[in-house]
Each structure stands twice: as structure tokens, then as C-alpha cells.
Amino acid sequence: MTLRWRTLGTSIILHTVLVLGALVALMPMAWMLSASVMPAGEATGYPPRFFPSRVTFEHYGQLFTRLELGRYLFNSAFLAVTVTATSLVINSLAGYAFAKLRFRGRDRTFRLLSLGLVLPVQVAMLPLFLLLKQLHLINTYWGVIIPGMASIFGIFLIRQYALSIPDDMLDAARMDGASELTIYWKVVVPGILPILATLAIWTFLATWNDFMWPLIVLSDASHYTLPVALASLSGEHVQDTELMMAGSVLTVLPVLAVFLFLQRYYIQGIMAGSVKG
């Protein structure tokens, strides 16, 4: 009896802490959402309020009419989708080759590549900018796409997973006279689908949320991504709290939707990837 009461007490404390934690985790985003539908000026009143006195969507309208965020929304979506699609193909080809194909210098090449993981990307940024300038790719979508097309982390993730493909399966396909490209497409890709999903979500979120490189390489406003546009607008429109919150919602909502719908693949992939290492 006493043990049961003690368990119940522990359980209540445990869940109270968990719920409080969840409230803190969600509060900033809940306020963002709430402030974005407040009438202008209400978010900067005293005492501060959490819920709008009346719900209005005028700020969302203004995002597209006054601030032309539609353009930036397109840029962000286009870049994230393009980088994700191309990098999936390129990284999975390489990851599979490292995992399952035999060739001279494989281990040495892989070790050399893994050195790159400790190099902060910022070290490459200054010469990369100059290189892209020589190629006339500054202020173009390519300036963001090309450096994102292959990633060492992506190759690692795919390789780790592809190691578990049975060699017999690949050999059987070779016996049947399938070319290496056919084997990749018909045997390997279906076998590594779960990790491809993880990498796709990871790349999409990382490209969508990226700030520093797009800020550097996209100098002209017409090419801005949402985060770059938002950072620049937030300086001019610092007084328009509700408008800025609507802009933040527009920026966060797509990645949140991708995550919530596909979280199964994403979370499992991250957890599996870390433990196997």
C-alpha cells in the first residue's frame, strides 16, 4: 500500500516537471503565434498580454502586399528542395561506394574525408566567396546550391546504414548481369530508404534554416531567403511587433510541418546514427 502511494507521488512530481518543461519549450512559439494575430500595437502594451483581444489576420496579408515575403518564401522553398534532391543522389552514391564497393585507396580516402568533419565551415567561407565571385555565382541561387550539393556528414550517415546491406544480395544481382548503376538504383536505394528519409529531412531543415552563408552570398534582396529577409526587415520594422511575429510564423511553419509529419523517420535516424557510431 505505502509503496503504491509512493509510486503515485513520484509519478505526480515527474509529470508535473515534464508538463512545466513542455510549457517552457512551447511558450515562445505560442506567444509568436498569438502576437501575430493581435491588432497592431497590442503586443507592445502594458501589462503584456498573452492572448489577443480580437483575432486579425491583417498582418499576414501585409506580409505579402507590403513586404513581398512571397518572393522570399519561394526562394527558400526552391533552394531547400533543390539542395535536398541533388544532395540525396550525390551523397548516397558516395556513401554506398564507401560502404560496399572495393577499390584501391578506399580507406585512405575515407579517412581524409573524415578530417573535414573537424573543420568549421566558416574557415572556408572567405575563399569560397572569392571563388564563387570568379565564377560569377555571387547573388545567384547557384551560390547556395553548389556548396550544399555534397556533405561529408551525409556521406557518413549513408555509409553507416549501407554497411548493413547483405553482400549476397548485391552479388546475386551482379550474377544476373545487372550493371553497377542498376544495382544502386534497384537494390541499394530501396534498401536504404529509411536513412534517405532522415537525410532528406535533415538537409531540408538545415538549408531552410541556414542564415550565415545565404546572408553572405545573396547580396541582392530579390534572392534573399526568408531568414535573411526577416533579419533585415526586423531592423526596419522593429516597432511592428505583430507584423514581425507573422513573418516569424511564416518562416517557422513550413519546417515545423515537415518535422511533425515526418518526425518518425527523422528522430529514429538521428538516434540510430548516434548509437551505431
Add this chain to the structure above:
Amino acid sequence: MTAPALPSRTPAPQLPPGTGKAAWLFLAPALSLIFIFFFLPVLASLLLSLTDFDIYAIADPSTTRFVGLRNYGRLLETPEFWQALRNTLYFALAGGPLTIALSLGAALLLNAKLTRFKTVFRTIYFVPFVTTLVAVAIVWRYLYHTRYGLLNYGLGFLGVEPIDWLGDPRWAMPAIILLAVWKNFGYNMLIFIAGLQAIPSELYDAAEIDGAGPVRRFFNVTLPLLGPTLLFVGVVTMIGYFQLFAEPYVMTMGGPLRATTSVVLLMYEEGFRWWRMGYAAAVAFVLFLVILIATLIQFRLQRERP
């Protein structure tokens, strides 16, 4: 933040001849892209840091001169650089352990036998990590507002006088750390949950039979077996935190009184605002060295643990 998995060696399988050529064809796009757009720029960065490449050189690269280690010498004499380094260390050494402690705490709670709705809580705690940093930094900027912000309003009920979070040099960095902890703890939490699930439950049963309470079980079973996970999380978090940039860029522009100017923000300002690219490259390389040293220290600490 990227999450590298450590490489594990496998014996090369027996394959028919010809696969070698296919392998290099498969690798060619990835390796050439990574070489041209990452490794080459990193090497070029080292060379760039030994020149006086500036705004005139962008128009006409032939004006660039080799200056040896002068950029590094100037760097070490500049108070702004030391302040940026101090700020970055402050952020990484206070924010990193705080993030890891909170992640581990959340993971332990979510892994407890009694906990219900585990996946719901896990998803909620993970949500801040997937959000766009620039957007949530703008949100937090309003939450931190001295007069209208919800944070000071809430603290007011506890009798705390309003704090000028982003305008006071003493509070600006703690404010940025708080945002970073909120944003990032969910990722490490997932890694810890995976690590905790890999610990065999028999070990806990054995410890319990030996009369070990929850605290002893944590220190004698959980923590030692979580060692590799802790190292992984520690290294990844620290590398990410040393690259602090968007938070101060959006929230404080490095101020007040440069109290939140990080090394990467300094590099950005020098290189891409004033176009002193040789000097900025030296800043970037010093950052790389600091990260390298900090990583080696963590590996050393991990090896020395009994």
C-alpha cells in the same frame, strides 16, 4: 549543427573486377564538389591569412601582397579580438554544459519507467531544435523587452526588478545563452535517450539488488556507460557553440559595448563588411585552432576517466 558518426572499419568484400571503376564514378561528384568547394577554400584560407587582401584586391587581385604572419600579430594585439574570444568562450563554456545538463535531465525523465506519453513529450522538447534560429531569435528579442517583454513581467511576480536583458552588457550574453539552451537541448536529449536505451536493464536490476539507490545507480551505472555518448554530445555541442553567429547578429548586433561579439561575428564584420579578408582569414584560422584544442582536451578528459 552536424552530427558525425565515428568511422568503423570493415573488411573489404570480395567483388568482381570492374567495380573499382564504378566506385570512383559513384564517388566523383561528391568528392570533386567537396574538394573544390570545401577543402580547397580551407587551404586557400591559410594562404589568404598570410596576405593583406582587402577591398582594393577584390577589384584587382594583383595588389595583394604577402605579409607573412603580420595579420596574426595584429590580431593578438587587438583588444576587440580578445574580447570576441572571451565572449565566445563564455558562451561555449557556460552554455555548453548547461545545455548538456538539461538534455541529460530531460532524457532521464523521459526514460523513466513511470513516465507516460513519452513520445508526446519527446516531440514537444525537440520542436525548438527544428525551428528557424533567425525567427525565434526575433521572437525572443521581444520576450526580452525590458518593459513589454513577458519574461520581465513573469519575473515581476517573483519580485525581480525589470532587467534590461539585451541592453545591459552584463545580461546580454546570459540572455543569448538562455535562448541557445532552449533551442538546442532537444537534440542532445535524443542522443542521450538513445544512449540510455542501449544500457542493459539487468545492470540496474543487479545494482538495485545490491541496495544501490537511484543516485548511486546514476553515478555507478548510468554515467560510466554513457561515457561515449557524453563525449559525442560534448564535442558536437562545443563545436557548434564556438560558431556562435546568428543569435548576436539578430538580437544585439554584437553589442552592447561589444559584449556579445563572437569570433565568427568578428570574422564576418572584418571580412564581409570591411572586406579586410586577409585579416578575417586569420581570425577564422584562430577559431579553427581553438576548436581543435578544445576537441583534443575533451578526448583527453574522456580517456582519463576511470
